[in-house]
Every structure is written in structure tokens, then in C-alpha cells.
Amino acid sequence: MLLHFGEDLLAAEWPGAVVCIGTFDGIHLGHQALIQRTVEVARAQHLASVILTFDRHPAAILAPDRVPHSINTLRQNLAQIEALGPSACVILEFNQELADCPAEQFFQKILINHLHAKSMVVGHDFAFGHNRVGTGEWLKQRISCEVIDAVSIHGLRVSSSEIRKAIISADFDAAKQLLGRPFQLQGVVVQGQQLGRTLGYPTANLARFSDQIVPQNGIYVTTAHTEFGSFTAATSIGVRPTVGGESRSIEAFLLDYPGESLYGQTINLDFHARLRDELKFDSMEDLKAQMALDVEQTRQMVTI
Numbered sequence: 001m002l003l004h005f006g007e008d009l010l011a012a013e014w015p016g017a018v019v020c021i022g023t024f025d026g027i028h029l030g031h032q033a034l035i036q037r038t039v040e041v042a043r044a045q046h047l048a049s050v051i052l053t054f055d056r057h058p059a060a061i062l063a064p065d066r067v068p069h070s071i072n073t074l075r076q077n078l079a080q081i082e083a084l085g086p087s088a089c090v091i092l093e094f095n096q097e098l099a100d101c102p103a104e105q106f107f108q109k110i111l112i113n114h115l116h117a118k119s120m121v122v123g124h125d126f127a128f129g130h131n132r133v134g135t136g137e138w139l140k141q142r143i144s145c146e147v148i149d150a151v152s153i154h155g156l157r158v159s160s161s162e163i164r165k166a167i168i169s170a171d172f173d174a175a176k177q178l179l180g181r182p183f184q185l186q187g188v189v190v191q192g193q194q195l196g197r198t199l200g201y202p203t204a205n206l207a208r209f210s211d212q213i214v215p216q217n218g219i220y221v222t223t224a225h226t227e228f229g230s231f232t233a234a235t236s237i238g239v240r241p242t243v244g245g246e247s248r249s250i251e252a253f254l255l256d257y258p259g260e261s262l263y264g265q266t267i268n269l270d271f272h273a274r275l276r277d278e279l280k281f282d283s284m285e286d287l288k289a290q291m292a293l294d295v296e297q298t299r300q301m302v303t304i
Contacts, residue, residue, distance in 0.1 A: 002088035003078065005055075007110070010090065012050075016118035017087070018042040019111055021052045021128060023160075026071030027080040029180045030123065030151040030158040035084045037148055038121040048087040050115055053077070054094040061099050069213035071163055071179075073186045076268075090115070103129025107142060119144035153177050170215050170274040182223075182270035185212060187250060189262040201291050203236070203251035204262050206269070214250065215271065217278040221298045223270040224254050231257050234291075234298040235269060238278035242287045253291075255299055272302055 004010060020038040024031045035051060042049035055074065059067040072080070074091075081089055092098060092110075106129050111117040120139055124147055128134040136147035151158045158178045166175040167183050175183045187206030204224070208214075217238035224233040231254040239248055252269060275294055281287040 001082040001086055004088065004090045006091070006093060007114070010110075010114045012048070012088075012115050014048040014087075014116060016045075016116050017048040017050045018045065018119050018121060019050045019052055019115055019117040020086075020121045022123060022126065023057055024051075024053050024077060024081070025057060025068075025160045026163055026179060027077055028071075028158050028160065028163060028178050029153065032084060032180060033151050034121060034123055034148050035081060035086060037146065039085045041119065041121060041146065042087070045119070047118055049085075050117075051081055051086045051089045052092070052110070052115070053081075053089065054092050054098075056094050058094050058099065061094055061096055068161070068164060069211050071160060071167070071183070071213060073209045073212055075209070076184065076186055100130050103134030103138065105129075107134065107139075111143075117143060119146070121146045121148060123148055124150050164213055167213055167215055167271075170218070170220075170271075172271045172273060175271075182272065185214065185250070185269045185271065187267060187269075189265050189267055191263065192249065192251065201253045201288075201295070203253045204267060206250040206252065206267060208250070214248075215274070217248070219275040219278065219294050220271055221273040221275060221301045222252060223272065223302065224252050225268040225270070226254075226262060227265055228258065228260055231255060232298060232302045233269065234275075234294045235271075236278070241278065241280035242284070253295065255295065 018038050018041045020034055022031065022034065039049045057067055057070065078089065120143055122136050122139065122145065126136055136145060139145040156162060163175050163178050172183055187208045189204045190207045192205030215237060220235045220237065222233045222235040224231050233252040233254045235250065235252040237250050275297055281290065
């Protein structure tokens with residue numbers, strides 16, 4: 001998949017393309033249906049398939065007090081888009097200038113002049129341009145355009161907002177159904193206070209890339225995907241009240257991990273279930289005993 005950031009130097013050489021536009025937060029089943037249909041139409045018409053998306057949620061500019069946490073990092077989104085087979089993905093900076101751009105200007109400059117769009121595929125609730133003028137029906141008056149209906153699972157419409165609700169409430173089965181895969185948190189392993197090591201449970205302390213959504217504080221059953229393989233992990237999210245912690249941390253204990261250093265490595269955590277609330281213990285020995293129980297329960301719940 002070709003990848004291009006920004007509008008500058010955007011000069012496609014293909015004679016025509018089928019273009020799909022969207023925010024695509026999470027690449028859930030609805031997004032997947034849109035992208036797959038775009039690829040199908042493009043192949044049938046012997047055209048390039050181009051996914052046009054943005055570097056941030058539009059609400060970051062249009063309603064910054066209500067901008068939602070992202071479900072995926074941009075890196076995750078791009079990997080999942082690429083797996084669906086489009087020819088190219090263009091990522092535009094969503095700034096105030098783009099927010100104020102009239103739909104007609106965006107259509108002519110970006111879609112027609114730069115991307116050579118011959119047809120489009122958009123979602124049922126899609127709209128672009130200033131005041132959201134550029135709807136699917138608006139596009140149909142100017143170009144061949146297919147509008148895809150909403151995707152529903154067991155009567156529930158697939159949407160990014162429903163997935164966020166499921167993640168926050170630790171309903172990971174629901175999130176998995178809507179995403180088509182487990183919810184996955186991504187971060188880089190950095191050095192922490194190394195308290196887990198003194199208790200016999202060395203943990204990978206994760207620093208996040210972005211504002212990716214994080215489940216509520218507690219202990220979770222997860223799978224950690226590393227450069228050295230995948231491992232069942234007991235993951236703690238919280239402020240570590242037993243040791244007087246104040247800042248929120250994400251720490252994963254990888255079961256049966258061979259011991260190679262993980263510092264600086266990007267890790268993906270698949271979330272499966274919530275074991276318990278974060279608790280404050282009277283002593284480090286009590287904390288250590290509970291950690292042993294958490295690890296054993298985690299081992300019984302997940303087998304890779």
C-alpha cells in the first residue's frame with residue numbers, strides 16, 4: 001500500500017481511482033466493509049483504490065472540549081487498512097483550514113485534481129466540507145458514488161462510540177464483536193520504578209503513543225505481542241495505591257517470558273477480561289500474595 005502524508009506533493013499518476021473518505025477510528029467492521037467494497041469496485045473497474053483519512057479526529061478542531069479518545073493509534077489504523085488491500089492511503093492534516101474548506105473546493109482540488117477520482121464509496125452517515133455539505137447524496141450529483149448501509153451485529157449498530165463504551169466498561173467481548181478482533185492497546189516499554197521485580201513479578205511499563213483509550217483502573221487478562229512472540233499477561237492499570245503512586249500507569253507481567261529486555265520495544269496488548277478492581281493493600285506481602293492469585297487466574301483464563 002502506498003502511503004502519503006499531507007496535501008503537498010500529492011500528484012497521483014494513475015488515470016483514475018475509487019476513493020473512500022472517513023475518519024476510520026478503530027477500523028471496525030463498518031469501516032472494513034467500506035474499505036473492502038472500495039477495493040472490490042476499484043478492481044472491477046481496473047482503477048486504483050484510495051483511502052483518504054485524517055491525522056486526528058475532526059472533533060479535535062471542531063469541538064475540542066468533546067474530542068473522543070482514539071480506539072487505535074494511527075500506526076494501528078494504517079496496518080489494519082493495509083491488510084484490507086487498498087492501493088494507497090492518503091492522510092491529511094485536519095486543521096482549521098481544512099475544516100473551513102467548502103465541499104465543492106475539496107471535491108475539485110483533492111478528489112478530482114489530485115486523486116483523479118472516477119467514483120466513490122462512502123458510509124451512510126458520511127459528510128465532508130464546511131457545515132458538512134458534502135453528503136453521499138451531494139456526491140451522487142457529481143460523481144458515481146456508492147453509499148454503504150450501517151453494519152449491525154445482533155441488532156447493535158457498529159460504531160466507534162459503542163466500541164468506546166464497551167472498552168471503558170470492560171465489556172471486551174462486545175468490543176471484539178464490533179471490531180472484529182480484540183481491543184488492542186499499544187505502547188512502548190519504558191523503565192518504571194521496578195517494584196514488580198522486587199516482588200518477583202517484573203512488569204513491562206508501557207508509555208502510550210497518543211490519546212488512545214484506556215480501560216478503567218483494574219487488573220486485566222491480556223495477551224502481549226512482542227518481538228519475541230506472544231505471551232499471556234496479567235496487566236495492571238492504575239495509580240498503585242499500595243506504594244503511594246499518584247500517576248496512572250500500565251504494567252504488564254508476561255507469563256513464562258524468557259527474559260530478554262523489552263525496553264524500547266513496541267508492545268500490543270489484547271484485552272480479554274477484567275479480573276478485579278485496583279486495591280490498596282496493608283502490606284507488600286499482601287500485595288505479593290494477591291499478585292500470585294492474579295497470575296494464576298490469568299493463566300487459567302487464557303491459553304495461547
